Amino acid sequence: xxxxxxxxxxxxxxxxxxxxxxxxxxxxxxxxxxxxxxxxxxxxxxxxxxxxxxxxxxxxxxxxxxxxxxxxxxxxxxxxxxxxxxxxxxxxxxxxxxxxxxxxxxxxxxxxxxxxxxxxxxxxxxxxxxxxxxxxxxxxxxxxxxxxxxxxxxxxxxxxxxxxxxxxxxxxxxxxxxxxxxxxxxxxxxxxxxxxxxxxxxxxxxxxxxxxxxxxxxxxxxxxxxxxxxxxxxxxxxxxxxxxxxxxxxxxxxxxxxxxxxxxxxxxxxxxxxxxxxxxxxxxxxxxxxxxxxxxxxxxxxxxxxxxxxxxxxxxxxxxxxxxxxxxxxxxxxxxxxxxxxxxxxxxxxxxxxxxxxxxxxxxxxxxxxxxxxxxxxxxxxxxxxxxxxxxxxxxxxxxxxxxxxxxxxxxxxxxxxxxxxxxxxxxxxx
Amino acid sequence: xxxxxxxxxxxxxxxxxxxxxxxxxxxxxxxxxxxxxxxxxxxxxxxxxxxxxxxxxxxxxxxxxxxxxxxxxxxxxxxxxxxxxxxxxxxxxxxxxxxxxxxxxxxxxxxxxxxxxxxxxxxxxxxxxxxxxxxxxxxxxxxxxxxxxxxxxxxxxxxxxxxxxxxxxxxxxxxxxxxxxxxxxxxxxxxxxxxxxxxxxxxxxxxxxxxxxxxxxxxxxxxxxxx
Numbered sequence: 260x261x262x263x264x265x266x267x268x269x270x271x272x273x274x275x276x277x278x279x280x281x282x283x284x285x286x287x288x289x290x291x292x293x294x295x296x297x298x299x300x301x302x303x304x305x306x307x308x309x310x311x312x313x314x315x316x317x318x319x320x321x322x323x324x325x326x327x328x329x330x331x332x333x334x335x336x337x338x339x340x341x342x343x344x345x346x347x348x349x350x351x352x353x354x355x356x357x358x359x360x361x362x363x364x365x366x367x368x369x370x371x372x373x374x375x376x377x378x379x380x381x382x383x384x385x386x387x388x389x390x391x392x393x394x395x396x397x398x399x400x401x402x403x404x405x406x407x408x409x410x411x412x413x414x415x416x417x418x419x420x421x422x423x424x425x426x427x428x429x430x431x432x433x434x435x436x437x438x439x440x441x442x443x444x445x446x447x448x449x450x451x452x453x454x455x456x457x458x459x460x461x462x463x464x465x466x467x468x469x470x471x472x473x474x475x476x477x478x479x480x481x482x483x484x485x486x487x488x489x490x491x492x493x494x495x496x497x498x499x500x501x502x503x504x505x506x507x508x509x510x511x512x513x514x515x516x517x518x519x520x521x522x523x524x525x526x527x528x529x530x531x532x533x534x535x536x537x538x539x540x541x542x543x544x545x546x547x548x549x550x551x552x553x554x555x556x557x558x559x560x561x562x563x564x565x566x567x568x569x570x571x572x573x574x575x576x577x578x579x580x581x582x583x584x585x586x587x588x589x590x591x592x593x594x595x596x597x598x599x600x601x602x603x604x605x606x607x608x609x610x611x612x613x614x615x616x617x618x619x620x621x622x623x624x625x626x627x628x629x630x631x632x633x634x635x636x637x638x639x640x641x642x643x644x645x646x647x648x649x650x651x652x653x654x655x656x657x658x659x660x661x662x663x664x665x666x667x668x669x670x671x672x673x674x675x676x677x678x679x680x681x682x683x684x685x686x687x688x689x690x
Numbered sequence: 691x692x693x694x695x696x697x698x699x700x701x702x703x704x705x706x707x708x709x710x711x712x713x714x715x716x717x718x719x720x721x722x723x724x725x726x727x728x729x730x731x732x733x734x735x736x737x738x739x740x741x742x743x744x745x746x747x748x749x750x751x752x753x754x755x756x757x758x759x760x761x762x763x764x765x766x767x768x769x770x771x772x773x774x775x776x777x778x779x780x781x782x783x784x785x786x787x788x789x790x791x792x793x794x795x796x797x798x799x800x801x802x803x804x805x806x807x808x809x810x811x812x813x814x815x816x817x818x819x820x821x822x823x824x825x826x827x828x829x830x831x832x833x834x835x836x837x838x839x840x841x842x843x844x845x846x847x848x849x850x851x852x853x854x855x856x857x858x859x860x861x862x863x864x865x866x867x868x869x870x871x872x873x874x875x876x877x878x879x880x881x882x883x884x885x886x887x888x889x890x891x892x893x894x895x896x897x898x899x900x901x902x903x904x905x906x907x908x909x910x911x912x913x914x915x916x917x
Contacts (some may be wrong), residue, residue: 264793600772605761605789
């Protein structure tokens with residue numbers, strides 16, 4: 260059997276032999292280097308791309324079920340046809356839905372009703388568009404937000420329909436460039452509210468200034484009011500005038516967030532909520548989002564993405580492997596004499612196989628190591644130049660490296676066998 | 691497959707080579723001397739017949755066992771030296787021991803000793819391409835000795851050398867024989883064969899004739915003693 264020492268000196272010999280033709284070995288390794296590098300880099304980019312989406316979904320809460328009011332499409336079309344007449348539609352979730360969900364669906368921890376209204380907020384001469392969210396005191400328990408200053412809405416605010424509000428920090432910064440927002444009074448739709456707290460929504464990428472300018476109004480310009488206050492001050496009917504049309508929409512609640520006690524309840528609760536709502540709503544004027552399902556979908560998409568990217572990269576690894584095999588075959592021909600001599604001096608077939616296999620593996624593993632280094636550097640460069648999120652996972656490194664090793668073995672076997680099966684006499688005679 | 695015409699390279703050859711003998715095999719090309727050499731060197735197996743080497747019939751051995759026999763019992767000296775280019779002098783000498791599973795550390799002393807014996811004690815770390823033909827052949831001789839073989843097979847050992855270095859190499863081989871090594875030398879050069887105790891002339895796959903050479907004491911004196 261091949262002893263450890265013998266194996267080590269075979270490895271040494273392999274390295275020595277490869278160093279004899281540095282350029283050739285280097286070029287051969289390049290194939291593997293690029294292959295390993297692209298496996299790691301592609302998976303890192305794929306991972307990074309899906310990470311953000313997943314984080315957003317996670318911020319919705321994986322224990323939650325989100326039910327939103329949706330304007331029924333039929334109604335909307337009818338409304339357009341009706342021309343200049345004023346028309347009111349009534350749709351969406353109701354307070355009764357909240358109560359029904361809470362009392363009938365098993366595993367419900369909390370049900371959070373929300374009203375969402377687009378308005379303009381004013382503090383002296385500064386007026387900004389904002390999103391009014393009428394909600395209850397336990398909103399922070401369901402939606403991930405950070406309390407920055409002051410307090411959130413309390414139960415007493417709700418009971419006494421207090422004119423208090425909580426602002427998101429980004430809105431407050433623009434509304435109060437020179438004041439401490441706390442205890443200031445702001446005006447929304449003619450009514451004054453006292454600012455009692457500042458919060459930051461966690462799923463809001465605050466570090467990106469560009470989103471604050473254009474599309475930030477939906478996410479960051481939130482004004483939280485007690486639900487009862489919201490109902491009392493704004494009413495349930497919203498009237499919109501566009502040209503000669505006057506449209507009114509009557510919506511009790513825009514969104515209901517159902518928090519389940521546990522992950523395990525989420526999937527059973529989803530169809531139950533669906534069935535329950537369909538009993539009481541003639542039209543499907545609501546939509547149900549299950550973040551857990553979205554998360555699973557995102558994960559499935561990610562997996563698919565990884566497979567696609569991974570196989571593209573794997574193909575380049577295989578091409579690299581074929582390159583190695585090619586060179587090794589040329590090597591065998593070139594070194595036929597040496598093989599003959601080794602056989603004459605007592606080398607067995609398997610010694611020759613080991614020798615050539617070791618050389619191939621040294622090539623591919625060497626290429627693999629360099630590839631890992633380059634592959635780890637590439638995503639970092641990509642991130643620093645394009646700002647794209649990349650995540651290098653340990654398993655992609657392990658995968659790429661072990662594939663490179665395996666390629667050395669797989670693509671080394673044929674040349675090694677070719678070398679070993681040479682007839683020693685012929686090999687010795689070879690010029 | 692059926693088209694292959696069976697050629698008898700050797701037919702009815704019966705020779706004995708005794709320990710300590712110096713035998714030269716001569717013959718024109720096509721006489722079967724290469725086949726003879728391959729058989730003696732355990733590189734090839736006879737289709738029929740037997741070959742006893744050191745008390746073992748190696749004629750029908752498996753490939754691996756043959757490799758083993760070659761590695762342990764035979765020392766090869768080739769016309770074109772056949773050193774391994776990427777190895778140093780010392781490593782080249784060690785190759786047969788390597789295939790017997792011995793590490794460089796174990797065989798270092800022996801390899802150095804042999805390198806000194808062939809006069810290359812100063813060039814242990816040189817590579818073959820840094821040596822002259824004569825020096826390379828001496829490395830090959832040292833290599834053929836490293837496994838303490840039963841028989842040293844030399845295939846035209848001076849064929850690639852100029853006459854002066856050729857002489858030196860032949861002297862070295864003589865010296866080995868004087869130390870009790872069995873030498874079988876294949877050559878077509880009469881002058882080279884002169885040095886052997888016995889010359890086997892091959893012709894058309896047969897042993898044509900054998901001649902016994904006797905060296906006079908005078909001739910023995912000519913052998914340059916290196917040590």
